[in-house]
Amino acid sequence: MTSRADIDVRPIDASEFPDWQRAMNIGFLHRPTLDEEILDARRAQFTPGRSTAAFDGGRCVATFRSFAQELTAVGGAAVPADAVTNVTVSPTHRRRGLLTRMMAQDLAAAKERGDVVATLIAAEYPIYGRYGFGPATWATEWTIDVPRAGLDPRWAGPEDGGRIDLVDAEDVRKHGPELHERLRRSQPGVVSRDELWWKVTTGAVRFHATFHEPYYVIYRSASGEVEGIAAYTADDKWGDGKQPLNTVRVKWLTGVTPAAERALWRYLCSIDWVVAVKTGYRAPDDLLPHFLPDPRAAAVTTHADWLWVRILDVVRALEARTYEAAGSLVLEVADAGGLAGGRYRLEASADGAGTCAPTTDNPDLSLDVAELATLWLGDESAVRLAALGRVREERAGAARQADALLRTSRRPWCPDIF
Structure with missing residues (x-):
């Protein structure tokens, strides 16, 4: 078995696209080889630097792609998003940390680019929470x-x-x-x-x-x-x-x-x-x-669950959306990925606008960045998450106040799969 250190994880170039596509098809249990006409059509999705692969002895054994996207926040504003798709690991190379390496590279690049969030549609529920994604819409x-x-x-x-x-x-x-x-x-x-x-x-x-x-x-x-x-x-x-x-x-x-x-x-x-x-x-x-x-x-x-969201910039994400009531809330956000953690004060005004900034004030709620994503589009309840042990109240009544600020009268919805 090849050691993890000897497996090369990097963006592919255009000449490697057929091998990358074959590995992706194998991962999704599709027919491995595509007709040249179909392969040529799919090249339209190739963007230099946004398609990543893992190579073992020259063979592509894992795939990952992201592309530029905009996501509508509560209130109608669009935020730049890093849309993650085509994620596979060949069955011969499972449990070797290849997805973790590809995801870390992509999210770091998205953060550097200035994307506010990353998005994906999860084929399986348990995979992406460990990378800071949380289910933000349901279908x-x-x-x-x-x-x-x-x-x-x-x-x-x-x-x-x-x-x-x-x-x-x-x-x-x-x-x-x-x-x-x-x-x-x-x-x-x-x-x-x-x-x-x-x-x-x-x-x-x-x-x-x-x-x-x-x-x-x-x-x-x-x-x-x-x-x-x-x-x-x-x-x-x-x-x-x-x-x-x-x-x-x-x-x-x-x-x-x-x-x-x-x-x-x-x-x-x-x-x-x-x-x-x-x-x-x-x-x-x-x-x-x-x-x-x-x-x-x-x-x-x-x-x-349908659309999963990973917040990359807490300040811009919270300032992009509108709010249902006036109020103030201090959030202690944990992020094992090191991209968006910290303590932030959210101030919402009566007209629905919000401002957010880092603070040293005592937190009202403590939560993981994945749980913040589930709350951000207004679908989930902080009171429910607190009951599940996924949000911790540092001040009595803070979860109920968060719901008054964040929840929306109609549920968010993503009509697309990508």
């Missing part, structure tokens, strides 16, 4: 039993003066980016999408050998403004009695108004032959079930 998927929902089967379109149209991929690339920008100005937890994202999701650039083109549908308000887009697929299943039993699977659905969301879900539940709609991952407090006359027709089939 819920419902399966709608369409016959039970109580909707009028004679429905033929929105009743608010708007309209729904089937469109092509080109229309999605035209209208989608601006609509997503509108969403992320108002929804904490949403991340930016670059031009490549829209090309990949609509098949203009193909990262997989088979691309199954979805159906695309747009909702326009009575004034003609695009306020919602959905992408979905459908299967072809019939019962023994020659009865249609088809399921619609929503790939993604963006609505910037409740009217748009209502109209799109109503459309998806009205398609002939469809008896079930799988919603894809939505915010846990999504309005969807209550758009149905019988909300019980939407059964939760998945509920799990």
